Amino acid sequence: MISRVADHCFWFGRYVERAEATARMLGASVSLALDAELPAAQVWRPVIVVSGEEDEFRQRITGGDDDHGAWGDGEIVQRFMVWDEDNGVSLARSVHGMRWNARSIREVLSLESWEAVNELHLWMRSDATPAIYAQHRDAFYQHVRRSTQLTLGLLRSTMLHDEPLDFMWLGVLLERVNQTARMLDVHHHAFTNLPRRHEVVETALWLSMLRALSGSEAFLKRAAGRVSSEGVARFLVSEPAFPRSIAYCVHSAYGRLCDIRPPDHHTLPGGVSLERLRVLDSWIRAREQEPLSGTAVHDVLTHVVDEVHEICGTLGKELLGAD
Amino acid sequence: MQSQSQAQGPGAVPAGGLFDGYPAAALPGTFDEMFDGALARGPFARVAQLLAKMSPDELARAQQLAETALLQQGVTFSVYGDARGTEKIFPFCLLPRLIAAADFARVERGLQQRLRALGAFLDDIYGEQKILAAGVVPAEMILGATSYRPMLRGVSPPGGVRLHISGVDLIRDADGTWRVLEDNLRTPSGVSYVIENRLISKRLFPRVMDAARVHRVDHYPTRLAETLRSVAPQIDGSGDVNAVVLTPGPYNSAYFEHSFLARTMGLELVQAPDLIVDGDKVYCRTTRGPKRVDVIYRRTDEAFLDPEVFRPDSVLGVPGLMRAYAAGNVALANAPGNGVADDKAVYPFVPKMIEFYLGEQPLLEQVHTYVCLFDTDRQYVLENLDKLVVKAVDEAGGYGMLMGPQSTAEEREEFRRRILAEPRRYIAQDRIELSSCPTWISERGTVEPRRVDLRPYILTSREGPWVLPGGLTRVALQRGSYVVNSSQGGGSKDTWVMKETP
Numbered sequence: 148m149i150s151r152v153a154d155h156c157f158w159f160g161r162y163v164e165r166a167e168a169t170a171r172m173l174g175a176s177v178s179l180a181l182d183a184e185l186p187a188a189q190v191w192r193p194v195i196v197v198s199g200e201e202d203e204f205r206q207r208i209t210g211g212d213d214d215h216g217a218w219g220d221g222e223i224v225q226r227f228m229v230w231d232e233d234n235g236v237s238l239a240r241s242v243h244g245m246r247w248n249a250r251s252i253r254e255v256l257s258l259e260s261w262e263a264v265n266e267l268h269l270w271m272r273s274d275a276t277p278a279i280y281a282q283h284r285d286a287f288y289q290h291v292r293r294s295t296q297l298t299l300g301l302l303r304s305t306m307l308h309d310e311p312l313d314f315m316w317l318g319v320l321l322e323r324v325n326q327t328a329r330m331l332d333v334h335h336h337a338f339t340n341l342p343r344r345h346e347v348v349e350t351a352l353w354l355s356m357l358r359a360l361s362g363s364e365a366f367l368k369r370a371a372g373r374v375s376s377e378g379v380a381r382f383l384v385s386e387p388a389f390p391r392s393i394a395y396c397v398h399s400a401y402g403r404l405c406d407i408r409p410p411d412h413h414t415l416p417g418g419v420s421l422e423r424l425r426v427l428d429s430w431i432r433a434r435e436q437e438p439l440s441g442t443a444v445h446d447v448l449t450h451v452v453d454e455v456h457e458i459c460g461t462l463g464k465e466l467l468g469a470d
Numbered sequence: 471m472q473s474q475s476q477a478q479g480p481g482a483v484p485a486g487g488l489f490d491g492y493p494a495a496a497l498p499g500t501f502d503e504m505f506d507g508a509l510a511r512g513p514f515a516r517v518a519q520l521l522a523k524m525s526p527d528e529l530a531r532a533q534q535l536a537e538t539a540l541l542q543q544g545v546t547f548s549v550y551g552d553a554r555g556t557e558k559i560f561p562f563c564l565l566p567r568l569i570a571a572a573d574f575a576r577v578e579r580g581l582q583q584r585l586r587a588l589g590a591f592l593d594d595i596y597g598e599q600k601i602l603a604a605g606v607v608p609a610e611m612i613l614g615a616t617s618y619r620p621m622l623r624g625v626s627p628p629g630g631v632r633l634h635i636s637g638v639d640l641i642r643d644a645d646g647t648w649r650v651l652e653d654n655l656r657t658p659s660g661v662s663y664v665i666e667n668r669l670i671s672k673r674l675f676p677r678v679m680d681a682a683r684v685h686r687v688d689h690y691p692t693r694l695a696e697t698l699r700s701v702a703p704q705i706d707g708s709g710d711v712n713a714v715v716l717t718p719g720p721y722n723s724a725y726f727e728h729s730f731l732a733r734t735m736g737l738e739l740v741q742a743p744d745l746i747v748d749g750d751k752v753y754c755r756t757t758r759g760p761k762r763v764d765v766i767y768r769r770t771d772e773a774f775l776d777p778e779v780f781r782p783d784s785v786l787g788v789p790g791l792m793r794a795y796a797a798g799n800v801a802l803a804n805a806p807g808n809g810v811a812d813d814k815a816v817y818p819f820v821p822k823m824i825e826f827y828l829g830e831q832p833l834l835e836q837v838h839t840y841v842c843l844f845d846t847d848r849q850y851v852l853e854n855l856d857k858l859v860v861k862a863v864d865e866a867g868g869y870g871m872l873m874g875p876q877s878t879a880e881e882r883e884e885f886r887r888r889i890l891a892e893p894r895r896y897i898a899q900d901r902i903e904l905s906s907c908p909t910w911i912s913e914r915g916t917v918e919p920r921r922v923d924l925r926p927y928i929l930t931s932r933e934g935p936w937v938l939p940g941g942l943t944r945v946a947l948q949r950g951s952y953v954v955n956s957s958q959g960g961g962s963k964d965t966w967v968m969k970e971t972p
Contacts, residue, residue, distance in 0.1 A: 149744050150755045250544065251720050254733035258543070265544045310757065407757065415758055466757045468743075 150468030153314045155252040157467060160318025162245035163264075167295035168326040169238050172197065173225055174288035175359035180221055185348065188219030193333045195224060197326075198236050207233070229280070238291065242271050257305040260298055267294040313403045317462075320400040324455050327360060327391050331383045332448040339376055339441075350374045360391050377440045384447060385435050393451055394431050401428045408466070420461040427454045487522035488529070488917055492908060497919050501646040501905040503567055513570040513968055520678045521565065526915045532674045533564050533912060539673075545666050547723045560663055561961035563909045566671060567922060567943040568682075571970045577648055577926065578937045580834030581638055583824060585928050585935040588653065588811045590827035592632045596623050596807060606826050607819045611843065614894060615816065616864055617809030619772075621779065625796045627805045629701025629932055634803035635694070635767075636928045637661075637942075640834075642905035649902065650836040651923065653812040653820070656804060657769050660942040660962075661690060661927050662727035665734075667964035668940070684966040685939035691734035693929055693936060694767075698735075700931040701801045702764040713765035714738045714754065716745070718774070718786045728769050742770070747790030750797040765801045766791075772806045814863035814897055815841070842889050842896040851898040852889065855882040858898040860889070873952070875901060904952055907963065909945055921946045923954050924965065939967040 172194060180190045195204045195218070204227060209215035217223045229238045246268035249256055256264070270276055270290065280287045299319065306312050334356045338349055353374050357363035362383070369386060370378050386392040401424045408417035410425075434447060463469035493508045504510060510518035537559060540546070546557035569577075594601050595612060596619075602609040612618055637658030639651040668687050672679055695713070702711040717728035719741050732739035738754070746753050746760065753760035768775065774784040776791040794800045810816060818839040821832045840847040840858070851858060855874050862870035872885045889896045906919035926941035943963040944954035954960040 148757050149738055149740060150757055151741065151744050152738070153757050247720075250725075250729075252739075253544070253726075253729040254739045261544065262542055266542050269542065417757070468755060 148310045148314075150466060152252050152255060152311070154463070154467035154469070155248045156255065156311050156314035157318040157462070159245060159248035159252065160315035160320075161322040162241050162248060163295050163298055164319045164322040164326070165236065166238055166241035166245060166267075167292055167299075168323070169198070169228060169236065169241060170288045170291035170295070171361065172330070172359045173228055173238075174285060174292070175355055177221065177225075177284060177288075178358070179352070179355040182351065185352070186219065187221065189337065190219070191221050191224040192218045193337055194228060197329045197333045198228060198234075199329065200227075200234055200236055203234060225284075239271060242268055242291075252311070255311045257301065259305045260301040263294060263298040263301055267291070267298070270294070310407060313407045317400055317403045317407070320396045320403065321455055321459060323391060324393055324396040324400070325452060327383055327393055327396070328448045328451045328455075330356060330360060331380060332445060332452075335376060335380060335444045335448075349376070353379050362389060362391055365389050380439050380444045384431070384439060384444075397424070397428050397431055397451075401425055416465045417462075418465075420458055420465050423454070423458050423461060427451070427458070488524050488526070489518065489522050489908065492917055492919070495918050497903070497906050497921075499644050500903045500919070500921075501642050501644055502919060503569075503642075503905050503907040503922065505908070511570070513971075514568045517566075517568060517678055517682045517966075520681060521675075529564070529910055530912065530915060533910060536562075536564055536670045536674060539670065540666070543666075544726065545662075546726055548721055548725060561947060561959075562663070562667060562670075563920075563945055563947070563961055563963050564670065564674060565908050565910050565917065566675075566964045566966045567907045567924075567945075569924075569965065569967045571968045573648075574939060574967045576833070577640065578939075580648070580832070581926060581928055581937050582935045583828065583830060583833050584638065584650065584653070584820065585633055585636060585930055587820065587824040587827050588636075588655065589631070589633050589930065591823045592805070592808060592811050593626075594827070595810060596625065601823065601826055604826065606822050607816070608843070611815050611819070611841070611894070612810060615810055615813045617813045619807040619810070622807040626798075627701075627795075628703040628798050628801040631701050631803075631930055631932060632805035632808055633811075633928075633930050633935075634697055634701065634805075636804075636930070637925045638928065640924045640926065641837075641902055644903045646905065647835055650820075650834050651902075652814075653817065654925070655808040655812040657771065658925070658927070659724045659727055659769075660925060661938075662730040663962050664927070664938070664940055664942050664965065665690060665730075667962060671964045671966075679966075682966055683969045683971075685969055687938060687940035690927065690938050691731060693938075694731065695735040695737065697929045697931040697936075698737075698765045698767055698801075698803055700933070701803065703798050703801060711764045712754075712762060713767065714740045714763055716740055716742070716766050716768040716770055718742075718770050722769075724769065731767070737767075742786050742788050745788045745791070747788060747794050750790070750794045750799055752788070752791065752794050752800045763800060765803065767803045772809070775802075775806060814861055815843075815894065818897065837899045837902060840898040842893040842898065847898075848889065848893055851896075852886055855885060857901070859901050860885050860896055860898045862888075862895055863897060864895065873901070901952075904946075904954075907943070907945065909947070909963075918949070920949070921952055921954070922963065941965045941967075 176190055176194050180187060195201055205211055208223060208227060209217045227234055231237045232239060234240065246264055249261060249264045253261060302312060302315060338352050341349065353376065354363050357366050357379065366379065366382050369382060382389065383392055385394045387394050389395055404421050404424055408415055408421055410421060493505055496502060504514055504518060540559040546559050548557050591601065601607050602612065633655055635658060637654040637660065639654065640648050641651050642648055664687055698713040699711045715728055715732040715737055717725060717739055719725065729739055740754060744755050745763065746755060752763040754763050770786050773780045774786040776789060777784045777787040778789050779792040795802050818841050820836065824830055824832045840851045842848045842851055851860065856877065858874045860872040860874065872881060904921040904923060907922045908917045909920035911918050922943050922945045924941050924943050927938045929936050943965045944960045945963055946952060946954045947961045948959050951959065
């Protein structure tokens with residue numbers, strides 16, 4: 148397939164996943180702020196940190212002040228993460244990115260998937276939506292989540308399962324690895340460094356984070372109800388059957404890339420990316436045998452995020468027509 | 471040519487219901503497509519009866535539904551110069567424009583004849599130029615046209631076809647006689663709206679459509695794909711033909727259509743940077759390396775096609791594309807250089823071309839045209855500026871025009887000056903009272919007559935021209951307006967070509 152089209156497919160997938168992850172995280176944070184006995188800054192600051200836009204927020208919103216009230220102001224943080232056009236990872240920008248990439252490959256998408264994308268785009272811009280945002284915040288995030296989930300479902304159920312879908316899914320999975328890794332990293336650091344560790348509060352925090360990853364039920368099934376920081380970390384890094392764990396996403400991404408560029412087709416482009424993804428996949432599997440607590444969590448997640456970044460760069464050069 | 475208005479059959483029904491008051495609003499001296507005075511025209515009686523039963527409320531609701539559907543499906547054009555990337559739907563009216571079977575059969579034959587002649591003209595003008603030697607057409611008009619590409623002389627297109635996709639704008643005068651207003655032989659657009667408008671009609675008026683017995687239009691993409699494949703250069707006789715659609719990109723106002731056609735034909739939609747030329751062959755950059763391209767349906771203006779040959783500043787172009795074309799290694803649809811055949815300065819001579827190349831009399835009338843280069847014509851034009859429509863030959867889309875009857879003295883003086891300065895650049899035509907068609911006016915919730923034209927689409931393969939039984943009806947939505955261009959307040963209607971009564 149055309150490299151430029153593959154690039155649009157890949158980024159389309161990333162933006163859909165990013166929009167969903169953002170809506171999910173914000174929705175979970177609203178709920179956490181309501182029922183946990185945590186200072187507001189400990190609820191909302193991690194949202195900014197996970198998004199990777201800490202510097203942007205510090206400079207533009209707080210005027211460089213790390214004790215500024217905005218860090219703990221849920222309305223300011225949400226406005227920044229939902230509507231801010233200058234924040235590259237805001238929901239508005241992700242939906243725009245998803246729709247722009249989709250429109251650039253309109254002929255590749257099935258009609259139904261395209262309509263789902265376009266409807267979300269129109270909904271975000273419609274005159275009625277700010278009122279929903281103001282009055283029914285939960286319904287707002289739910290609408291975004293459902294629209295993106297509908298899109299992902301329609302892609303699978305109405306498109307040919309061949310190369311374009313493989314590239315879209317590769318984008319979804321690699322974006323998801325990033326989202327899970329950063330979410331776990333930030334929260335693991337924050338929760339295990341609480342001034343006074345309180346078991347009930349900590350449990351509530353971990354469950355809230357799992358909810359943001361749609362993983363609380365799955366986790367409780369695996370852990371038989373026992374919530375611990377190591378258990379959660381192990382689950383999100385290594386659980387092979389949970390579709391948002393790092394192990395699952397990396398392994399599935401490797402499978403997608405094998406379909407796109409079979410390992411034994413040595414003359415085709417894509418070999419370097421494929422090998423690097425294979426190595427990451429087995430490295431993560433090897434982590435099952437290692438202890439996963441304290442600074443080990445941060446080290447593992449940093450390695451994952453760095454490697455995914457490198458792999459995306461290599462993919463761009465080898466397959467997606469980047470210079 | 472005899473008048474083509476349909477005979478008043480016994481099935482004729484009086485206007486009523488939705489059409490109450492329509493006959494009284496008829497535009498003077500204008501042929502109405504659906505009603506003859508107070509009666510619906512014979513072939514349309516049944517449809518008129520069914521439509522008349524709809525209430526204005528129903529119609530308003532239907533119109534609203536249809537507009538929402540179009541927006542949600544992204545059936546939109548990009549508004550140029552809008553930083554937020556605003557897209558709009560092409561305004562349209564849900565009341566269909568009907569064409570009787572016998573009428574369309576005549577139009578079809580006339581278009582096929584015209585396309586054969588225009589194709590022969592292009593072959594000749596980029597070949598021996600017999601028509602110039604014979605003095606049938608003044609050489610100055612042709613060779614002096616900016617649309618004539620001397621560098622293409624002697625290049626014959628793969629498959630022998632130049633006019634793969636044409637759109638010919640037709641109007642009907644006060645007698646109902648069809649006349650060609652303009653040929654579009656470069657990259658005519660609008661066919662996606664023909665198909666989309668039909669989908670809406672089917673959704674909104676299933677019972678009316680069923681009773682009307684209308685020719686389908688949804689096979690156009692299949693025919694287009696066949697046409698494209700039919701002109702592939704015979705490389706080694708093996709393998710599949712790789713045909714692609716070339717678009718300037720998502721910011722182009724017609725991007726929806728480019729994408730629509732690629733999708734409905736199952737072809738790749740490519741942009742210039744996706745294509746490379748190596749050894750006079752064209753390849754596409756793919757995830758598995760370069761892939762050979764045989765046929766390009768290009769929706770990029772030819773001036774931007776190849777910076778080596780045309781505009782060197784073009785970033786939309788593919789360097790070397792014209793070398794590959796000249797070497798016969800890739801077919802381009804439409805062929806570059808076609809502009810000389812739809813030049814407004816060349817239009818007045820098309821009837822003579824039909825006689826010269828085919829030895830036939832033209833089956834379709836066109837609009838009488840005064841060529842300002844000719845002394846007697848120019849004299850007449852300058853004396854009658856207030857009655858004529860004056861057009862600059864190198865402008866399109868309704869721009870660079872003087873509508874004499876509506877013009878001010880200053881505007882006429884301005885055109886007089888321009889004509890005298892560059893007579894070759896101007897032609898003038900009698901103003902035709904474009905026919906009218908019942909049109910839904912949302913603001914008032916009424917049905918009123920509005921002027922329309924018709925752009926049928928013709929595909930020409932190795933086997934010859936084929937006319938899609940349908941077309942884009944463009945309607946001047948402003949009361950009293952004659953300008954149907956979408957860039958100037960025009961909309962569209964679904965066009966129902968009726969089947970022969972069994």
